[in-house]
Amino acid sequence: MINLPNDLQIDLPRVTTIGNKxxxxxxxxxxxxxxxxxxxxxxxxxxxxxxxxNLVIKYITEDDLCIEGKIYSVEYWV
Structure with a gap:
């Protein structure tokens, strides 16, 4: 069995931030x-x-979405 790194597993969420914007x-x-x-x-x-x-969803597709505004925090709720 091949173990792929987490960032290459297709079904896992990927969160990318650019600054706090x-x-x-x-x-x-x-x-x-x-x-x-x-x-x-x-x-x-x-x-x-x-x-x-001033958070807004800039775009939303079937695969991803982009949020813009002044971002203060990102929390992961399990």
Missing amino acids: CINIENYISVLEYSKQIIKVSTKLNILKIEGE
Whole structure:
């Protein structure tokens, strides 16, 4: 059996941040909560809670979504 590194496993969520202005989430399931201060996103492993100011979903596709705004924190809820 071949053991792939976690970042190469297709079904795992991948979270990429650019400073505190942008966050990209790949392999998500759904958006659970959406406001200018809090966005919660469900993944196969956990729920991501993003807190900040003027948060908006810049784009959303079947595979990934991009959140922009002033990001204060990203929490992983298990």
